[in-house]
Amino acid sequence: MTTRRAVLAGAVERLRAAGVPSPEHDAAELLAHVLGTERGRLVLVDAVDPAALPSYDALVARRAAREPLQHLTGRAWFRHVELAVGPGVFVPRPETELLAGWAVEQAGLVAEPVVVDLCTGSGAVAASVAHEVPTARVHAVELDPAAHAWAERNLAGTRVDLRLGDMATELEELAGTVDVVVCNPPYVPLEAWESVAPEARDHDPHLALFSGDDGLDALRVLERRAALLLRPGGVVGAEHADVQGASAPEVLSATGRWSEVRDHHDLAGRARFVTARLAR
Structure with a gap:
């Protein structure tokens, strides 16, 4: 021994x-x-x-x-839920728990909230909202078939309506009725390839990481989709890179469709996610 x-x-x-x-x-x-x-x-x-x-x-x-720890154990904890993860899906990060907590908090302000999680990946945020807000009707969308398969596994037995499709076109039937839209989109600039940790760069799906030259292409799509899905006064929250603390909020502010545009820091004091309210 x-x-x-x-x-x-x-x-x-x-x-x-x-x-x-x-x-x-x-x-x-x-x-x-x-x-x-x-x-x-x-x-x-x-x-x-x-x-x-x-x-x-x-x-x-x-x-x-530098194979991700979660790929080796096959699981990841996220807030109060345990998720199955592995090759083909973005491993949820602790920082994203703050965004999920914001979504839970906002959903809790409505009697029977309708919540949409776009770019759901493993289903982490959708699972958290469904678990912590039992009255919520939660919808989730994932574009990548491999990631969608992991989300199916993690959301099985929950009330979450999971769709395989593009966040730019899915859930048309919910237009104007959603209370909370939440998203952890890809946000790494293509030029930042070398700066990405090996665990993410070599193992996470690139579809979940990179988003155009400035890293904000997906956020621009999200802004348009959230404006369509949300009811007047509904809210949107999206994660971004720590260097996008000014540029990410500007994507929302520049359209004139949003009020209360605000950036939020993570526990390490780094810019982490932006929220806004659809103007009434």
């Missing part, structure tokens, strides 16, 4: 040397995954069965090669 501490120490060293941003966390998550337990319960494990070490070593090697 090898002690848990020794096994983790070796894995942390390998991950740190590979430039993995959170080596301690990831080493522990992978060990818990291999042992069939939770990371918080690893303290109860004194020694690791040698039979488990080859599987663990293989996963650590894949993480050192």
Whole structure:
């Protein structure tokens, strides 16, 4: 038997040397995954069965090669829901939980809210709204068939109406009736390819990452679609890159269709998402 501490120490060293941003966390998550337990319960494990070490070593090697942790464990936690994720779908980020929380808050202000999640990806935001606002009627749209398949899996058994299609054309029947439109669109400028973390650049679908020369092409489509879908006074929220704290709100402000255009920071103080209200 090898002690848990020794096994983790070796894995942390390998991950740190590979430039993995959170080596301690990831080493522990992978060990818990291999042992069939939770990371918080690893303290109860004194020694690791040698039979488990080859599987663990293989996963650590894949993480050192910058394969996303969530692809290795097959799951991601997002607010209060657990999601199945893997190749073909954008792995939801903790920062997006703030946008989802805003959508939950706004939906909670309406008796029977109609909420639309565009570019739903894994279904993370739609699942959160459905889970936290039981009275909401939630609709979600995803363009990429592979990502849509993951969303189908994650939204099975929920009340969410999931569509495979383009956010620019779907849900026409809801025009003028929606209370909240929320979206985590692609927003990375094409020229920023080299600056994207390997976990995202090499493993997330490029359709979910890149959006024209300035990264705002999808937001422009969203602005037009949200203006069509929302009732007067309805609200829209969309994530953006931290360098788009001025340019993303300007996409909305410039049209004259929106009031209360406001940008929001994440917990690290970085510009993260924009919200606005459709003028009455």
